[in-house]
Amino acid sequence: MGKSEKNANVIQSLQVGMSIIDVVAAQNRPLKFTEIQELSGITKSNLYKYLNTLTMLGLLYRNRKDGTYSLGGKLMEYGTAALGDRNVIGKITPYLRETSAHTSQTALLALWTHDGPVIVDICSANYGLNIGAQVGTRLPLLSATGKVFAAFKDESDPQVREWKRKELGKLSDERRKQLEEEIEQIKERFFSYALEPLVKHVSSFSVPVFDFQRDLVGAVTVVGFTEQIPQTAEEEMGKYIVEAVLEISKSFGFVAG
Known part of the structure; x- marks a missing residue:
């Protein structure tokens, strides 16, 4: 009885x-109609209606050239609103573009959410690069971005502690110890x-x-082919980015030293 009452209060079409x-987001690439049908199990006639509605609302985007579907701009709007950091993204985006252009690499901005760092903006100078x-x-803890959040995000926040607990639980004792040493160096x-x-x-x-x-606002990350990415801040590209990001921090009132 409890189950039927619960279902009575749910709009199934919204769930569908x-x-x-979710299907489109999980695949991390544009999907054809037939692929969505196969993955979702929804009948053709119903799927057409759902896709048309979701596209009309801007929740999905349909590429007119090849007919594939990807996540729509409206979802990005919602994501930005949920993060509550429109001003942060707007302030950092010009620096992100400049960084990407100067290094000829992909630059991205990650901010904190309730369960870890999330990419909120990407500027790509190499459109053939799959990051x-x-x-x-x-982003996981062992990514360059994840390590920054592990090093500088306030651990008095229970969400931060829970994220680190889950991520560290995936590692061997040896890798966890190595990561702890890395984080001290990052600090x-x-x-x-x-x-x-x-x-x-x-x-x-x-x-x-x-x-x-x-306090940590976010992280600027540069991504590229391994041989092109510096491993230390002493290398030319590393020095440039550290100085550029320091200017971003100063725009938020940060005082170095």
Whole structure:
């Protein structure tokens, strides 16, 4: 009886619509109608109606050339609103573009959500590069970005503690000890490096952005082919990014030293 009462208070068509968005999001690439049908199990006639509605609402985007579906701009609007950091993204985006252009690499901005760092903006200078992530992707602890959040995000926040607990639970004792040593170095150098964390031959480094209270605002991360990405802040590209991100922090009232 309890189950039927619970179901009576649920709009099934909304659940179905959201399940379609989940399918598209999970594949991390544009999908054809037939692929969505196969993955969702929804009949053709119903799926047409759902896709037309979701596209009309801007929750999905339909490419007119090949007919594929991907996540729509409306979802990015909602994501940005949920983060509550429109001003942060707007402030940092110009620096992100400049960084990408100067380094000829992909630059991304990650902010904190309730369960870990998420990419909120990407500027790509190499459109053929698959970085293994897109706007909305949650980044793991062992990524360059994840290490920055592990090093500088306030652990008095229970959400931060829970995220670290879950992520550390996936590691061996040896890897956990190695990571602890890395994090101590990151705290000293304000620079994090990760060797091919998501995609083979693609590595990244990340630099923290602070505010006037010296709290972590987010992380600017540069991604590219492994041989092109510096492993230390002493290398030319590393120095440039550290200085550029320091300017971003100053725009939020951060005082160095």
